[in-house]
Amino acid sequence: MEDGSSEDEDGSSVDRSESADHPTTGSTDQSASELTDRAEDQSVPENQRGSRDEEQINIAQEIFSQQEDPIFANKSLLEISHIPSFDRIVGRDEEIRKLSEELRGAVQGYSPENVIIYGKTGTGKSLVSKYVSSQAVNNAHEDVEIGFQYLDCSTDNTETQAASTLARSFNDSLQTGFEIPERGLSTAAYYKRLWRTLESLYDVVIIILDEADMMADDDLLMKLSRAGESGNTDCRIGVIAISNKIEWADDLNERVKSSLQPKELSFHPYDAEQLEEILQHRRDAFKPNVLEEGVIPLCAAYAASDFGDARKAIDILRHAGNIAYERNADHVTEQHVKDARTKAEKDRFRELIEGIPQQAKASLLALAILSLNSEQEEFPTQLVYRQYQNICDNIGQDVRSERRFRDILKELAFLGIVDNRKENLGRSGGITLLNRLVEEPEIVYEIIRDDTRFESLTDHLSNS
Ligand SMILES: Nc1ncnc2c1ncn2[C@@H]1O[C@H](COP(=O)(O)OP(=O)(O)OP(=O)(O)O)[C@@H](O)[C@H]1O
Structure with missing residues (x-):
């Protein structure tokens, strides 16, 4: 050209x-x-x-060149991948004790028990599994070689990917004398390399399968739990399978259940006090006296109301620090925490709303505009529909029938974006459906107005 x-x-x-x-x-x-x-x-x-x-x-x-960070002293303490030392792990002594007991055989060179750990997100399942496994490695008897690996099954969710990642992460080519390619081998070939690696380097291994329910099938669990019995390797293998779904193990294949014979542990959500303690143990992520008094309790309270999730508590604290830094503040304040939480919610909500079709966005915008212009929180479907029609006319979008519109509201309720409930208005009014936004109307409004297709919406409508 x-x-x-x-x-x-x-x-x-x-x-x-x-x-x-x-x-x-x-x-x-x-x-x-x-x-x-x-x-x-x-x-x-x-x-x-x-x-x-x-x-x-x-x-x-x-x-x-801004080398002097006025807010953070050691930000890595607030990274999710950071594994805190034992003295910073809060409220999990009982879980650590139980898991250590199940893995005790490993340090003496025997087979560890297989364990399934359940619990809601951010309750310390991965942390405790990694911590106890690393302790098993550190406390192994002199003549016992132990290894452990962590596999995220939401990423490596096929048998081939999982076998490839495990084989490569256990392998040390200087000792075994062979390399394992990331791709290109068959599943069977990856397993062969895995067994050879385990056989050459370890007496015992512990394999942590995080989000184990994300695996496409039970084949990996089957192979790992039967590796000894099938004569593939003499290395003893213990599996810690982690899942948020309590019913997951019930659905496992009977043969897998029978060879795995797992012990079960369940992790409860943290309360506000425990979350506060978790954060207090990481306050040295910040420069001395940078955190105002109410900051940690507020982060903990927010996370406690969001299902006791430690990850969320740490995230909010880190974001609050970032906001203070961006605003050139000397201190992290409660306002920074509130803004960090709003930002986190907005991000989560933005992701959800950005993925819905345009008609659903117009319906949601109608509800947001009504909420912004009224003291009320709930609105009958007919009223929301009229506002929706105005929006569609205003931006030149097709108007769906009222029946279809009702379905859209139901779909939004299914996604947890809208709440709707029926109300009996008595003999004259019949039954009406009242609709309410789950999230703050300002946030919903702002997110949808960021979509260029709603840019041309005239102000008189948005303020009406
Ligand atoms: N008891 C605790 N003490 C200190 N920090 C903790 C504790 N529990 C969790 N954390 C921290 O919270 C974050 C999330 O923990 P972790 O990944 O272990 O949760 P999880 O239960 O495995 O969550 P998910 O199911 O979402 O993977 C990590 O940064 C971890 O270090």
């Missing part, structure tokens, strides 16, 4: 005019000056180039 662009394999047009002179974007050794040169080639008028580039470099330099 004359203008230097060409058709790529997928038919899209690609500008190759600069590729001969410049290395491919994304190459790791691309220097800052090459990036500056590249910017100069492009559309900025020549007389403005120097100042614009300088400005961009200065913004970046300014951010990167």
Whole structure:
């Protein structure tokens, strides 16, 4: 093509005019000056180039050279992947004791029991499993070689992926003398490599299968629980399977149940006091005296009302710190926590709402506008429908029938975005359906107005 662009394999047009002179974007050794040169080639008028580039470099330099962080002292303590030391694990002594007992055989070179751990999200299931497994490794008898690996089954949810990840993570090619490719082998070949690795390097291994219910089938559990019996390896294998679903183990294949014979542990949600203690143990993530007094209790109270989820408590605290930093504040305040929580809710809600069809968004917007303009929280379907019609007319969108509209409201209720209940208005009024937004109307309104298809909605309607 004359203008230097060409058709790529997928038919899209690609500008190759600069590729001969410049290395491919994304190459790791691309220097800052090459990036500056590249910017100069492009559309900025020549007389403005120097100042614009300088400005961009200065913004970046300014951010990167701010070495003194006034808020955080050790932010990694608030990362979800961080495994706290034992003295920072709160309220799980009983669970640690029980799990250690089930795994006790491992340190002496015997088979550990298989364990299924249930519990709601953020109740410390992964943390306790990793902690106890690492303690088993550290306390192994002198002549016993123990290893443990953690597998996230929501990512590696097929048997082949799981076998590949396990084989590769247990393998140490310097000791075994073989490498295991990430892809390209059959399931059976990955298992063979896994058994060979275990056989060569370990006496006992503990395998943590997080979100085990996400596996496509029970085959991995079957193979792991029967590896010894089938003569695949002499290495003893213990499985800790973690799930949020209490009924999951009941649905397992009978043969798997019989070979796994799992012990069951269940983790309860934390109360506000425990959550507060968890956060107090991580307050050294912040500079001294940066956290105002009410900050930790408020994060804990929010998370306790959200099902006692420690992950949420830590997330809110970290976000509050980020907000304080962005606003150049010296302290993290309760207001920062409130804003962090609103932001977290908005993010979760945004994700949910962004995925719904346009007609459903218009219906939701109708309910948000009614709520914003009234003291009331609940509105009869007919009233919401009229507001919905106005919105559709205003932005030039098709109007669905009232019957279809009712179905849309029901679907929104199913997603937990809208609450609806029937009310008997007596002989004259009959039964009506009252609809209420679950989330703050301001948040719903803002999210939907961010969708460009609702940009043209006139103010008189949104304020009516
Ligand atoms: N008892 C505790 N003491 C200190 N920190 C904790 C405790 N329980 C959980 N946490 C922290 O909370 C976060 C979530 O914990 P974890 O991942 O163990 O929860 P989970 O029950 O496995 O959740 P999910 O089911 O969503 O995977 C982690 O950062 C963890 O370090």
